[in-house]
Amino acid sequence: MTVTKGLEGIVATTSSISSIVDGVLTYRGYDIDDLAENASFEETAYLLWFGSLPTSAELGTLSRDLSAFAPIPEQVIEQMKLYPKDTNTMAALRTAISSLALYDDAADDMSREANEIKAVKLQAQLPTVVAALARIRKSLEPVAPKEGASIAENFLYMLWGKQPDIVSVKALDAALVLHADHELNASTFAGRVTVATLSDIYSGVTSAIGALKGPLHGGANEAVMKMLEEIGTLDAVEPFVRGKLERREKIMGFGHRVYKNGDPRAKHLMKMSLELGTMKGDTTLYDMSVKIEDLITGQKGLKPNVDFYSASVYTQLGIERELFTPIFAISRVSGWTAHILEQYGDNRIIRPRAEYTGLVEQKYVPIEQR
Numbered sequence: 001m002t003v004t005k006g007l008e009g010i011v012a013t014t015s016s017i018s019s020i021v022d023g024v025l026t027y028r029g030y031d032i033d034d035l036a037e038n039a040s041f042e043e044t045a046y047l048l049w050f051g052s053l054p055t056s057a058e059l060g061t062l063s064r065d066l067s068a069f070a071p072i073p074e075q076v077i078e079q080m081k082l083y084p085k086d087t088n089t090m091a092a093l094r095t096a097i098s099s100l101a102l103y104d105d106a107a108d109d110m111s112r113e114a115n116e117i118k119a120v121k122l123q124a125q126l127p128t129v130v131a132a133l134a135r136i137r138k139s140l141e142p143v144a145p146k147e148g149a150s151i152a153e154n155f156l157y158m159l160w161g162k163q164p165d166i167v168s169v170k171a172l173d174a175a176l177v178l179h180a181d182h183e184l185n186a187s188t189f190a191g192r193v194t195v196a197t198l199s200d201i202y203s204g205v206t207s208a209i210g211a212l213k214g215p216l217h218g219g220a221n222e223a224v225m226k227m228l229e230e231i232g233t234l235d236a237v238e239p240f241v242r243g244k245l246e247r248r249e250k251i252m253g254f255g256h257r258v259y260k261n262g263d264p265r266a267k268h269l270m271k272m273s274l275e276l277g278t279m280k281g282d283t284t285l286y287d288m289s290v291k292i293e294d295l296i297t298g299q300k301g302l303k304p305n306v307d308f309y310s311a312s313v314y315t316q317l318g319i320e321r322e323l324f325t326p327i328f329a330i331s332r333v334s335g336w337t338a339h340i341l342e343q344y345g346d347n348r349i350i351r352p353r354a355e356y357t358g359l360v361e362q363k364y365v366p367i368e369q370r
């Protein structure tokens, strides 16, 4: 048996949803740079689920479905009010999304049609859950979704309880496009492993949320912001990074399993971070981030990943750190559900082997003789 730690370089499935070839990321054959500049998040989600960009009529239908599905059951809201207020937001999200299944009569309907509807429903409801969790944490009443608004607009509206400005909506929409899918990343793989047992789509998304939470994956965006807060000023960047490198500690938001010459999504978020800082008349967070990048890339050859500049983008949008990874989930649920539909379409249980390295030839010893 050959063991490849972390399954590095192992091709575990075929997929026609997204690809990373020579550092270029595509969704269904469209370059991420093209989509980041031109596509809305709703168009992107449609592309991931159904394989082509929507016509106006198809996009209209999807937008109406997303609006219609956005409200969540009152019981789920009441349960969320019972969660400890200081609990990890991703832990709360994992629980709330799992509980949505209890109120969906079609949760175990495994037909393609029912699963497509549940994919759209999960996409519609996840932002409502995250916004409600954020408000409940602050002892505020959740705000009901607004009809006819895009996912980005609706999320900020439900979060802030007022109509968001156009700049914030555009920036969040672009960030959602950039995070929507990423081949066989850890959370998508977790979701596919779960549904490959023919478990339901809610179980798959719940597994995926659990995997995204970790700081080596989606949780890195919150860890980056924690680091920026800890550093505090531009002058403190250099000694901070030097200390980290001397102690051989990881710098969050850098490195990637697949990209060794840079993550194509990072440049878009970097540009957004500068634009938002310039508009606000304070580019400190951007300047600190660039200085960290220069030092880490110069000394370790590591490049920033998608999580690095998203931290300063979200902070400059006025979004609290605890919501960064849940916002990643708001976007990635489109990719997770597209992969889950693909897995159901050509399923085989995912069950690799382990090389045993434990004790052998042990004999049972009665408890009083141990």
Ligand SMILES: CC(=O)SCCNC(=O)CCNC(=O)[C@H](O)C(C)(C)COP(=O)(O)OP(=O)(O)OC[C@H]1O[C@@H](n2cnc3c(N)ncnc32)[C@H](O)[C@@H]1OP(=O)(O)O
Pocket (backbone or CB within 6 Å): 006, 215, 216, 217, 218, 220, 249, 250, 251, 252, 253, 254, 255, 256, 257, 258, 300, 302, 305, 306, 307
């Ligand atoms: C959306 C996303 O999930 S993007 C990734 C988000 N995660 C992070 O930003 C966390 C920080 N980064 C990391 O932990 C890693 O780079 C990962 C998890 C992303 C990839 O892990 P792997 O593919 O296993 O990379 P691996 O750990 O083998 O790294 C290779 C070398 O670079 C070093 N390295 C990798 N990332 C970092 C980092 N962020 N800071 C310092 N050193 C690093 C490793 O220590 C290792 O050095 P070594 O060969 O001397 O032991």
Ligand SMILES: O=C([O-])CC(=O)C(=O)O
Pocket (backbone or CB within 6 Å): 181, 182, 184, 185, 186, 217, 257, 258, 305, 306
């Ligand atoms: O692909 C990965 O390993 C992690 C990543 O960048 C993502 O999920 O967006």
